[in-house]
Amino acid sequence: MADSTGVVVLFGPKAVGKSTIATLLEEHGGVHHVDPDLVVRALLAAGTEPHADTGWLDAVQREVLEELVHHRWVAVEATGAWQSDWVLAERLGVHVRVVRVWVTASLPTTLRRMASRQPPRVACTEQEARWIHAAATRRAAQQRVHAVVDTELVVPLPAARRVLGLLTAPEAP
Numbered sequence: 001m002a003d004s005t006g007v008v009v010l011f012g013p014k015a016v017g018k019s020t021i022a023t024l025l026e027e028h029g030g031v032h033h034v035d036p037d038l039v040v041r042a043l044l045a046a047g048t049e050p051h052a053d054t055g056w057l058d059a060v061q062r063e064v065l066e067e068l069v070h071h072r073w074v075a076v077e078a079t080g081a082w083q084s085d086w087v088l089a090e091r092l093g094v095h096v097r098v099v100r101v102w103v104t105a106s107l108p109t110t111l112r113r114m115a116s117r118q119p120p121r122v123a124c125t126e127q128e129a130r131w132i133h134a135a136a137t138r139r140a141a142q143q144r145v146h147a148v149v150d151t152e153l154v155v156p157l158p159a160a161r162r163v164l165g166l167l168t169a170p171e172a173p
Helices: 018-029 036-045 057-068 083-093 107-115 126-140 156-167
Strands: 006-011 032-034 073-078 097-104 147-150
Touching: 006 018, 006 083, 006 156, 018 032, 018 073, 018 097, 018 156, 032 057, 036 057, 036 073, 057 073, 057 083, 073 083, 083 097, 083 126, 097 126, 097 156, 107 126, 147 156
Parallel strands: 006 073, 006 097, 032 073, 097 147
Antiparallel strands: none
């Protein structure tokens, strides 16, 4: 990896393949994966409620920054359905380089993937997944991203390698 330090924020609706891409980034590029589902599940187990405006933003940001002490690059996932998801990338960008990646798949594919998921995941109904898919897709159309990965059209490993290539670029893509 280049001498830089940074965060890959993988935006995309539920079950589009963000965790798959994050795992491949870790296995093939040493990019540490912070799974926000684990952070949220721990907070929920402790009885913590999300902030009315920012949800779990502060907790996820804190976890990412703590991991950057130990890892040059960290990948984190966000659905992109809420403005606070995009604020995460902005806030992290104050500290380190941020590479934004939009990960997508069609709604029927994501619903099929969700139906076959095994825990641990934050619970999500089909109705919620439909709303998240629509809201995230709408918000993503208004955002600047460095790469788009459609997990229906590309094989995950080559897509992850393309993202890794962005990390070694001399300047932000």
